[in-house]
Amino acid sequence: MLKSKFAQSFAFSALALAVAVPASAAVIEGFDVSDAAVSAEGNSFGLWTNSLNATGEYHYSIQTGTTFLRSDDGTATFTGSATNPNGVGAIFDLTFTGFTDSYSPVKTGGSEDTSDWNFYTGLTADSKITVDGVDYFAQLVGAPDNIGTMPVFQYGTGANDKTEDFGGSVWLDMYSAEGEALFGDAHWDINFDLASNPDLIPDEPGPGVDVPAPATLGLLALGVAALRLSRRKQA
Incomplete structure (x- = not known):
């Protein structure tokens, strides 16, 4: 139970960091x-x-x-x-x-x-x-x-x-x-x-499109994975 709560807490923290990091200008x-x-x-x-x-x-x-x-x-x-x-x-x-x-x-x-x-x-x-x-x-x-x-x-x-x-x-x-x-x-x-x-004009990101920086994408993926693992253990 403690591990499950920790995983869930970590997941939400990672997701919050991913959202908080500003996207790069295009x-x-x-x-x-x-x-x-x-x-x-x-x-x-x-x-x-x-x-x-x-x-x-x-x-x-x-x-x-x-x-x-x-x-x-x-x-x-x-x-x-x-x-x-x-x-x-x-x-x-x-x-x-x-x-x-x-x-x-x-x-x-x-x-x-x-x-x-x-x-x-x-x-x-x-x-x-x-x-x-x-x-x-x-x-x-x-x-x-x-x-x-x-x-x-x-x-x-x-x-x-x-x-x-x-x-x-x-x-x-x-x-x-x-x-x-x-x-x-x-x-x-x-x-x-x-x-x-x-x-x-670079092909990626496209004109007028903000794309999260690689570090942001990593945090987002890590957060989603941890959240899935937490929910799987609770099931």
Whole structure:
């Protein structure tokens, strides 16, 4: 009888843990990222590092393989690389948070029609751009105090701020690893085109479907087995 009660208690505990463990976020949309435009002087508008003058050049061209992936938990990743004309490399490792389909103010250099635009209003603390091997940590311009008074990450038709194509744009304040603000008011700028790429969405889990993590599935199976064993002994 004691063993039966223990088995039943263990079963319910395992089931409770399985339910309590949050499901992993699923990628619901994937895009290839490319440069938005090139100026008359031949400068790329992909990444602009403003006052960080790496070997005499502030402009970086976004490289093939850079992606923008949206997940169903309201986050998105922007990862990949860019290179300036002098061969200095930059690596994007940005995770945006706070998805919303409505926000103001916006940047309207590409278009004033914001009907299909969406936005992200935050960045995780570990978001960074690494230039020539040095990590520069990123936050939205003026965050957190100026959210609602300054543009955030925007994407849609004409949202890249340089062309009327489908793309996006964001202004960033940069910080050292110790949290020291860098470059004063000289924010960094990313402008980009987006091309939908369904191949970037994993087959498992499917788009918009939350599937328990493997550890959760193990707990669930263990709990069900223990519960069956308990009931079999009681019969």
